[in-house]
Amino acid sequence: MSRITKALSLLVCMLCPFLLSAQLLTINGTISDEKTTLSGVTISLLKSVDSSWVKTEITDDKGVFLFSQLSVGSYFLSAIS
Numbered sequence: 630m631s632r633i634t635k636a637l638s639l640l641v642c643m644l645c646p647f648l649l650s651a652q653l654l655t656i657n658g659t660i661s662d663e664k665t666t667l668s669g670v671t672i673s674l675l676k677s678v679d680s681s682w683v684k685t686e687i688t689d690d691k692g693v694f695l696f697s698q699l700s701v702g703s704y705f706l707s708a709i710s
Contacts, residue, residue, distance in 0.1 A: 657695040659688075660708055666692025670710045677703040 656674065660667045672694045674683040683704065686694045 652701055653697075654699050654701055655695065655697045656699060656704065656706075657693065658706075660692045660694065667710060668692055670694075670708050672696075673707040673709075674699075674704050675707060677705050 660670045660672070666688075668688055668690045670688040670692070671685060672688065673685045674696050675681065676683060683699070684696050686696060688694045
């Protein structure tokens, strides 16, 4: 391999994590009823295409949930208290 090819290969390998991280997303929210936030609610993240399970989180004491490091796509949430 020539020096230029090696240098370009190294550059591509170094940039890949940055390019991939730009394509990740986060979904967050708060679960509440009419009067207060709800803690301990199980939130499941499902792919909208086929309803397959992706991740599950439980709301904290303020009713907050967070899904991170997700691929770009279409999802829906299921909440069970």
